[in-house]
Amino acid sequence: MNLLIEVLAFAVAIGVLVVVHEYGHYSVARLCGVKVLRFSIGFGKPLLQWVSPKSGTEWTVAALPLGGYVKMLDERETGTTIPAEDLPHAFNRQHVAKRFAIVAAGPVANFLLAIVLFAAVFGTGVSEPAAIVATPAPNTPAAQAGFDGGETVVAVRNAQAGQSEPVRSWSDLRWKVLGAAFDHRRIILSAKDGRGTYDFPLDLRDVSEKDVDDDFMSRLGFEPGGGKLIVANVQPGSAAQQAGLVSGDRLRAIDGKPTDNATAFIAYIKAHAGQSITLQVERGGDAQQAGKIQQIHVVPLAQRDETTGQQVGRIGAELATQVPSIEVRYGPLESLQLGARRTWDLAAYSLRMFGRMVVGEASLKNLSGPVTIADYAGKSARLGPSAFLSFLALVSISLGVLNLLPIPVLDGGHLLYYLVEAVTGKAVSDRWQLVLQRAGLACIVALSAIALFNDLARLIHL
Template structure:
């Protein structure tokens, strides 16, 4: 299946489920509290499918799957018959209106817990948190960490895979100070190591570079895959299955070494030594130069891999029984929610680059990639996005659920709603914020594609 089909299908499925849950939260609580619901729409635009239920609620599907809405009876949006005034949203108590508005984000968090529960019960596979040789001068190198060391615990909390370790490290770097690790060398006894993370940048783009931590790779010549037409690799006569042994005399012992060498030599004329079917040969390759954010990088024009059996001893699995998975899923949802909020705060003060903001294009790509990997990967992706939707919708920005809750809080303090003029002004500000955020997200998406 083509990549674009995976991306579009994954995006539509994920967003449809997440939006449905969010809006169903508003719908269910509104109906439970006695508010009349007129329409439940999945997507925006002119509906292409509409169904009117026996209770009079209009269910519709619209062509733009980037959101949805629940329309309730409200005197501010149209005339309401006298006998139905008690069913209108605007005539409900402050507590009921707040509950209806908050239900959307709450249902997103509930969905995230359910998704994480499934992930933990099914089980997740990943790489053991073994590290590659830290670069000289890095925080990890200064602490004495070596290639092949396994990080078995962070501040006393056991870690089983690199994915778990990555989240733990980001959280602890945000705290600053010293980071205690429990490390074990192959065949050795665990030892305690402390990393000074006070000067480590919290931006995920550079955080792991500053720490000097990256996954360990088995020592094995990389194997070329997917030779692109018109690429330097094709011009040099390279073929899929060729094992790269060296570049300009420098031994290449892993895919990352090959990638790093090529990227560091834009436009270079290099001698590449390969093994093809047991026969060694040398070829001349002229690397291309590509530009990314103003920096020049080399390009060979091929994929790279290692024999899959080399990774068997580095795999780890995390699986919980159905009962143990409940508190674990709730804790994971809370941790990801708090981490998302903290990263947004650091983005506001400039510690984290706004380049980390992703839009529909990037989300679709990640959705497609996770769907191709498998069910657990796709469920994990949906859980993360559901958490993000819950957190973002609770931000105190007019037009978002959090903005409505803020206005309700002001109403509670003042004893009356804001004036129509103030409400309109807040709406304009909210739309301006959302519009600016969407432009930034699309810009970042396009720049990543370029």
């Protein structure tokens, strides 16, 4: 059943994104007076075909739905004889500005789709973790800013000047901190607890771009808090089982320090290999002992960390965090503004990440292919409409950014040709275009191979 959901979700996602991208090309081409011969969804043998009596465009749904294309009237097509009356409507006869607009319209359509999808999510409401900060690890920027854990962040502003922006959820906080990290700014987080509202200065000027990834909030010491840290599973024969931990136990404190965050808890366990640790546990699984507070002593076993090669402590327990969530909903205009801002932020982040991979500052393991996309499509579809729409928006942005890269065979490569033509007054020669097309095709094949390898590696846990 899960496989069927993944296949259907992947087909819907690819279908929607391809149609929107190609319709961007198609619609602007028609506006510029270019004759469109074929609009194809997919490649290979046509499954469905029909011809529009108004425009003469052949609409096709092909057998291989991993892409699509718009074929325009063009004198450069080999073996094509164009009637004299149709020559003004050929793509190659258009001014360079029109050709630029037609090619750019595909990626732009993907960005517009992302804005609409994000606006729909923000407007209809989404359940997100509250912006409650868990107890930060020592010496992290969050701890140095003064956070003790349990504070709810309500606003953020620049340290120099500027109006405060409200923080409505953990996701909202993450994006505001991400933007400040990219800009290397000092910001002030306003947060409240049971005693009042206080300002916490956070200096992000020294955060390098290679540190801005999926885990950057954790490295800053920020984790969702205010919830419950639960033992989800205990491995047989592990230190946790020998100490008496069972599934359903709520971990309340470790060596007398309150804990509500899995990352900080695991870090503490890793740092205390072979040392006795006292856990304050609230038993939840056993009906007779439910709600009872117990002190459990456990000694983490020293094991080799596969990443660092160092000996770290492990107790053999799987954890789950239950954090408070809130319903976040925005008005129509604010939803569109937030959708545009989120699209811009994600596009900029994608470009920077790709640039870091090119210069070797980020791992090529960040590239994903169709297997990973299908997996996430299925997972987001099972989580509900909001998650699936957000996933669609994210992939639409990635598709738009990818197509704008200045690689021949992609839209960005053609745009580069037109920029050269606009500056020099001469079109790039057919010979150079052929050479660059081959180089571009080699780049795309290499990127696809790396992405597919990464997919398979994730699948078999290499």
